[in-house]
Amino acid sequence: MGFVDRYITALSASSLQDDERHCQAEPLLASALASTAAGHLGALLQRAKYAGTATQNMAHAVAMRNLVEKALTDAIRNKDASREAECRQALQGDATVVESGVSLVARLLILWTAEVTKRGRARRWVPENTAWDAEAAIKLYRTVAEHSLAHWLHGLCDPCGGTGVAEARACKCCSGSGKGPLVMAAGFVREHTLNMVSELHSIADSHAARASAKMRMQPA
Numbered sequence: 001m002g003f004v005d006r007y008i009t010a011l012s013a014s015s016l017q018d019d020e021r022h023c024q025a026e027p028l029l030a031s032a033l034a035s036t037a038a039g040h041l042g043a044l045l046q047r048a049k050y051a052g053t054a055t056q057n058m059a060h061a062v063a064m065r066n067l068v069e070k071a072l073t074d075a076i077r078n079k080d081a082s083r084e085a086e087c088r089q090a091l092q093g094d095a096t097v098v099e100s101g102v103s104l105v106a107r108l109l110i111l112w113t114a115e116v117t118k119r120g121r122a123r124r125w126v127p128e129n130t131a132w133d134a135e136a137a138i139k140l141y142r143t144v145a146e147h148s149l150a151h152w153l154h155g156l157c158d159p160c161g162g163t164g165v166a167e168a169r170a171c172k173c174c175s176g177s178g179k180g181p182l183v184m185a186a187g188f189v190r191e192h193t194l195n196m197v198s199e200l201h202s203i204a205d206s207h208a209a210r211a212s213a214k215m216r217m218q219p220a
Helices: 005-011 027-034 040-050 055-077 081-123 131-154 188-215
Strands: none
Touching: 005 027, 005 040, 005 188, 027 040, 027 188, 040 081, 040 131, 040 188, 055 081, 081 131, 081 188, 131 188
16 A cells, blocks of 8 residues: 555544554654645645545535535425524535635645746746736746646546546546546647646655655555
8 A cells, every 4th residue: 555545544544643553644644744844735735636625526515515505495495493404504514624625725726836937937938038928928837837736636537537447448538547638729838737747746756755754654
């Protein structure tokens, strides 16, 4: 079991005790210790993708909220006070979860946009000699950051759900990779977006390697 699998398992740990007999949550601590600085991208990427706050899970949360809102309307219409109270409590808790998810992804996007801007300027993607050039460059960096982060968070093949298998055989749409295509026309922006997706994978993998090295019980 690799570090990411252990991290995902640790998210449902029943105890946060950390000693030789209690180590369910150790991967969470290891991930935090592996962060080289406040707001470290590796740790934030891991949380956003695996801790239930990625874009696909937020879409599910919104769908569930719609169902609860409908149930609340029915409860009010039927004057079912008990059911109404249950629905209102569920909506309040759901709003907290969704708000937390939005906040994390928004913070991650700000940091990643700054990082893409730094890398784009260092590699001279586009000239910034005039005010118009600078404005166009900023738009390019922002577009690449948004598309690359969205694809990294949820770049799964829809037909097979990211499993790589459909109808008991390798999925034809992704050739068994489980990865979905980047929905963007071919060209300059797409090329840089794909490069940044690769760099996101590299950042996340490096963070997982550092975190794994900090665990007392090494992943098998």
